[in-house]
Amino acid sequence: MEIILSAAIGVLTASGVYLLLRPRTYQVIIGLSLLSYAVNLFIFSMGRLRVNTPPILEPGGVGDLSRYTDPVPQALVLTAIVIGFAMTALFLVVLLASRGFTGTDHVDGREQRSD
Amino acid sequence: MTDWLHHLMVLPILLPLMVGAAMIPIDERNRMAKGVMGFVSTLALFVLSMVLMRASASTEGFLAGTSVYQLGNWPAPFGIVLVLDRLSALMLCLTSGLALAAQVYSIARWHTAGHHFHSLFQLLIAGLNGAFLTGDLFNLFVFFEIMLAASYGLLLHGSGPLRVKAGLHYVAINLAASSLFLIGVSLIYGATGTLNMADLAVKLASISPENRQMVEVGAGVLGVAFLVKAGMWPLSFWLPTAYSAATPPVAAVFAMLTKVGIYIILRLSLLVFGANAGVSAGFGQTLLVVGGMLTIAFGAIGVLASQAMARLAAYSVLVSSGTLMAAIGLGHSGMIAGALFYLVSSTLTISAFFLLIELVERGRDAGADVLAVTMEAYGDADEDEEPDEAGAAIPGTMAVLGLCFCLCALLLAGLPPLSGFVAKFAILSGLFGLSGPEAAPAISPADWTYVTLLILSGLSAMIAMNRVGIRTFWASIENTEPRVFVIEIAPVVVLLGACIFLSLQAGATMRYMQATADSLLDPASYTQRVLTAPRVGGQ
Numbered sequence: 001m002e003i004i005l006s007a008a009i010g011v012l013t014a015s016g017v018y019l020l021l022r023p024r025t026y027q028v029i030i031g032l033s034l035l036s037y038a039v040n041l042f043i044f045s046m047g048r049l050r051v052n053t054p055p056i057l058e059p060g061g062v063g064d065l066s067r068y069t070d071p072v073p074q075a076l077v078l079t080a081i082v083i084g085f086a087m088t089a090l091f092l093v094v095l096l097a098s099r100g101f102t103g104t105d106h107v108d109g110r111e112q113r114s115d
Numbered sequence: 116m117t118d119w120l121h122h123l124m125v126l127p128i129l130l131p132l133m134v135g136a137a138m139i140p141i142d143e144r145n146r147m148a149k150g151v152m153g154f155v156s157t158l159a160l161f162v163l164s165m166v167l168m169r170a171s172a173s174t175e176g177f178l179a180g181t182s183v184y185q186l187g188n189w190p191a192p193f194g195i196v197l198v199l200d201r202l203s204a205l206m207l208c209l210t211s212g213l214a215l216a217a218q219v220y221s222i223a224r225w226h227t228a229g230h231h232f233h234s235l236f237q238l239l240i241a242g243l244n245g246a247f248l249t250g251d252l253f254n255l256f257v258f259f260e261i262m263l264a265a266s267y268g269l270l271l272h273g274s275g276p277l278r279v280k281a282g283l284h285y286v287a288i289n290l291a292a293s294s295l296f297l298i299g300v301s302l303i304y305g306a307t308g309t310l311n312m313a314d315l316a317v318k319l320a321s322i323s324p325e326n327r328q329m330v331e332v333g334a335g336v337l338g339v340a341f342l343v344k345a346g347m348w349p350l351s352f353w354l355p356t357a358y359s360a361a362t363p364p365v366a367a368v369f370a371m372l373t374k375v376g377i378y379i380i381l382r383l384s385l386l387v388f389g390a391n392a393g394v395s396a397g398f399g400q401t402l403l404v405v406g407g408m409l410t411i412a413f414g415a416i417g418v419l420a421s422q423a424m425a426r427l428a429a430y431s432v433l434v435s436s437g438t439l440m441a442a443i444g445l446g447h448s449g450m451i452a453g454a455l456f457y458l459v460s461s462t463l464t465i466s467a468f469f470l471l472i473e474l475v476e477r478g479r480d481a482g483a484d485v486l487a488v489t490m491e492a493y494g495d496a497d498e499d500e501e502p503d504e505a506g507a508a509i510p511g512t513m514a515v516l517g518l519c520f521c522l523c524a525l526l527l528a529g530l531p532p533l534s535g536f537v538a539k540f541a542i543l544s545g546l547f548g549l550s551g552p553e554a555a556p557a558i559s560p561a562d563w564t565y566v567t568l569l570i571l572s573g574l575s576a577m578i579a580m581n582r583v584g585i586r587t588f589w590a591s592i593e594n595t596e597p598r599v600f601v602i603e604i605a606p607v608v609v610l611l612g613a614c615i616f617l618s619l620q621a622g623a624t625m626r627y628m629q630a631t632a633d634s635l636l637d638p639a640s641y642t643q644r645v646l647t648a649p650r651v652g653g654q
Contacts, residue, residue, distance in 0.1 A: 020287070020291060025283065028287055032287065032290050032291065032294075035291065035294050036290075036294060038294075039294045039297045039298055039301075042297075042298060042301060043297060043300075043301040046301040046302065046304055046305035047305075048305075070308075072304065072310075073301065073304065076253055076297075076300075076301065076304075079253070079257065080297055083257070083260045083293075084293075086264070087260070087264065087286075087290055087293070088290075090264065090267055090286065091286050091287070091290065094267070094271065094279065094282050094283050094286055095283065097271070097274070097279045098279045098280060098283050101275075101276040101279050101280075102276060102280070107283060107284070107287075108280070109276065109279075109280045109283075
C-alpha cells in the first residue's frame, strides 16, 4: 500500500508541476489542482498509514492505542482541501477575467511569436 | 479585571474579521459608510496595538513580556495558542499604522475603483495580525491563506488588463508556494508530532538523526514558501510587476506582506534553529546570506533600471527584503536590533513612497490614463463629484510633494540625518561588534560583501531617486499641477513624520529594538512561557 500511495503522490506531483509550467491558463489551473491533491495525500500519509484504525476513541473506555490513528493530519487535510478548493475557484475567476481582457488563454496575455 | 484584559490579545484578529464581514452585505453605494467603518476599525486596531506594545514591553501587569492566549482553553502543545511577545507586538503596531494611512488615503478616491475594497482590506489586516500572533505552524498557514486570499482581491482592485495579468501570475505563484508550505508543515509534523513552534523548539533538541533529517527537509521546504513571499532573488520575479500594478493604497500595505515572510524566518530561525537546537543550530543560514545578498544586488540593479516610479518602489521592496534576509543569515546577535529598526523604517518609507507616487504622477499622463480606465470600467456619472467632497485642493501642492519626495529619497538611500541612515548604521555597528554582547568578532569575507552591497544599494537608490526627481519636479514638460486632497497627502506626511520621529527618538527606539532582540535570542524563556501557561479558571 505504501508503494501505491507514494507512487500516486509522485505521479500527481510530477503531472501537476509539468502542467503548472505550461503556457495555457487552463493547464495551469489543472496543474495546481493536481498539485494540491498530491499535497493532501502527502499530509495524510504523514500521519502514518494504518488500516482499520479510525481516529475515534470508543465511548466509555480509555481507548486502545493500537487501534487508533492520529486525527491531526486528517484535520489538516480537511482544512487544506477547503482552502485549496476556494483558491482554485478564485483562480478560475481571474483566469476568465484575463481571457476576457486579452482574448487569449496564454498566461502572459499574448501569444508568443512563432519564430 | 485582568481576566477580560487578557482577551485584548485576540482582538487584533477578531475586530477586522468581524468588521470586514459586516461590511459585505452593505450596498456598494454606501462606500463612505464602509470607509468610515473601516477607518474606525483600523484606528481602534492602531490604539489597541499601541496598548499591546506597551504591555508586552513592561515587566509586570497584564500581558507583560511573552503572553499566551489559549483558544478553547486547551494548554499549549495540544490546543491552539496565540502568543504575544515584543516582536509580534511591534509587527502588529507597524501593520495597523500602515493600514491606517492606506485606509485614509483610499477614502479620497481609490476605493471607488472596484467593489468590496474595505471588506478585503479588513480581512487582509486580520490575516496579517493572525500570522504575527499565532504560535502554531498550521494556524500560520490558515492566516497566511486569509491574508493571501484578501490580497488577491486587493491586487485585482481597479481591474484592467495590466492588473489582471499581474494578478494571474501572483495567484499562481502563491498557490504553488502554499503547496510547498503544506508539504513543509506536514513533514515537520510527521517527524516531531507537533505543530506548536515552542514545542517544536524543545523537541528538536532531542530528536533521532533520521527524524532530524526529515525536520530539516521540512524546514527547508517551508522556508522556500516564506522566501517566495519575502521575495528572495530567484523567487522574486513576480514581485515588481505585481506591486507596481497594484493600486497605491494596496501597494502600501503590500509592503508589509513581504515582511511577513521575513518575520516568520526571523522567528523560526531564532526560536527553532537557535543556539539550543544542537546539530541543527544555524540551519539554512548560508542560504539566507547568499540569497539575501543576491536579492540586494538584483534589487539595486532593478532600482537603477526602472523607468516608472512604481517599479522603482517595488525594487526597493526587494532591496529591503534582501538586506533583512542577509542580516538574519549572518547571525551576529548584535545585528538583530539594527535589522528590526531597518525593518520598521524601510517599511514605513516604502509605503509612503507608494502612496506618494500616484499623487506625483497624477498630473502626468500615465497615471491619469489608468485612473480614467478604471473610472470608465466602474464609474457611474455621480462618482466624479465624490472626490470634491473629500477636501479642498491644497495650495503649493508641488512644493509639498517635492519635499515628501526628497524625504523618501533620503530614507531609501539611507543618508543622514533620517532613520534610514540610523537603521543602516545600527546594522553595520552590530556587524562590526561595536554594539551587542560579543566583543569585536572576526570580520569574515561574507560580512565585507554585505557591507559593500548595503552601501552600494544605497548609492543606487540615491542615483535612481535623483534621476526620477529631476525628471518629475524640475524638468517636467507638462507643467500641470496635480490636484491633490489633504486626506491624500496627510497619510504620506504622517508616515514620513513617523520616520522622522524614529530618527529623533533613535536612542529610545534602539533600546526597544535591543530588548526585542534580546528576548528573541532567549528562546528558552519563550518556550517555557508558552508550554507552562496555566489554563483559565484553574488547572
